[in-house]
C-alpha cells in the first residue's frame with residue numbers, strides 16, 4: 075500500500091490547463107484572474123465582498139487589522155492552528171482562551187458568560203473546526219445582544235452549511251476567512267481569502283493588502299498615497315486561475331468527503347473509536363476526528379502514531395492547545411480553565427480524509443485502525 079496521508083490535494087488536467095493558460099497570458103499577478111476568483115468566491119458563499127490574499131494567515135492578519143485595535147480583548151479557541159490567535163497578537167490585541175464544546179468548536183455559551191462579566195471584551199474569533207460551522211443561532215443571538223465584532227475562521231469549512239447558511243456568508247459575523255493550503259478543500263497551493271458584507275471593511279482590506287496605498291482618479295498619473303501601514307499580501311493570477319478551476323469541483327469534493335465520513339461512521343459504530351460527531355450533512359469534513367480513551371487501552375498515543383506509520387498511514391493530531399505552546403506560556407497563558415479541551419487533546423486524532431482517498435484505501439484505514447486499537 076502506498077503511503078496514505080491525512081489530507082491531500084486533488085489536481086486534474088483542467089487545473090493544469092488553467093494554470094498554463096494564465097502563465098502564457100499578459101498578467102501573472104494583479105491581473106483579471108484575481109478579481110474573477112474573488113467574485114466567484116463571494117458568489118459561492120453568498121457574501122457581498124471578497125479579498126483574495128497570499129495565505130490564510132495573511133487573511134487573518136488583515137482581518138485583525140481591520141476589526142481590532144491595540145489592547146482589545148478577544149475570546150478565542152485553544153483548538154485551532156496557531157494562526158488564529160497569532161493574528162490577534164500581531165495587532166497588539168489580547169487573546170482570551172475559552173474552553174471548547176463537545177463538537178470541538180469554541181463554547182459559545184461560555185463566551186456569552188464572559189461577555190456578561192466583562193463588558194470590555196471587543197471580539198470573538200471562532201473556528202469552524204474540522205469543517206463544522208459555529209452554531210449560527212447562538213452566534214446570531216450574541217451578535218444582536220453584545221456590541222462586539224465576530225470573526226469566523228472558516229479555513230476548514232468552505233462548502234459547509236448550517237441550516238441553509240453558507241460558511242463565509244458572514245450572515246451572523248463581521249468577517250470570515252478561508253485558507254487554500256493543499257490539505258484544505260480547494261487549493262491555490264498557498265492562498266487565502268476574506269469575505270465580508272461591509273463595504274467599509276472591504277475597502278480597508280484592499281488598501282491594507284497593497285502597502286496601505288491609495289490611487290484616486292483626481293491624482294496625477296504617477297501619484298499614489300500611503301495612508302496606512304499595509305503589506306504585500308497579494309495572491310497571483312496563476313494561483314487564482316487554479317482556484318477558479320478548483321472552485322468548480324468543490325461540490326463534488328464535499329460530496330466525496332460526505333461519503334467517506336458516512337463510511338467511517340458506520341465502521342466505528344459501537345466500537346471503542348468515537349467520532350467527534352456523526353454525519354448530519356452540516357460539516358464539510360476537512361478533518362475526520364476521532365477520540366479514543368487511551369487510559370483504557372494497552373497502547374499509548376505515541377505508539378499509536380508509530381504503528382500507523384509502520385502501516386503507511388499518516389494520522390494527525392488537531393490540535394495541541396494553543397495556550398499551552400511555549401511562546402504563549404512565556405506571555406502568561408497556559409493555566410486557563412479548559413477541561414474539555416484538555417480531555418479532548420488526550421483522546422483525539424484525525425484519520426485520512428480527502429476526495430482522492432479510494433474505497434480500497436479507506437477500507438484499509440478502517441481495518442488497520444480497528445486492528446491497532448483492539449490489538
Ligand SMILES: Cc1ncc(COP(=O)(O)O)c(C=O)c1O
Nearest residue numbers: 129130131155157229253254255
Ligand atoms: C483553522 C486555521 N486557520 C488558519 C490557518 C492558516 O492558513 P494558511 O496555512 O493558509 O496560512 C489554518 C491553516 O492550517 C487553519 O487550519
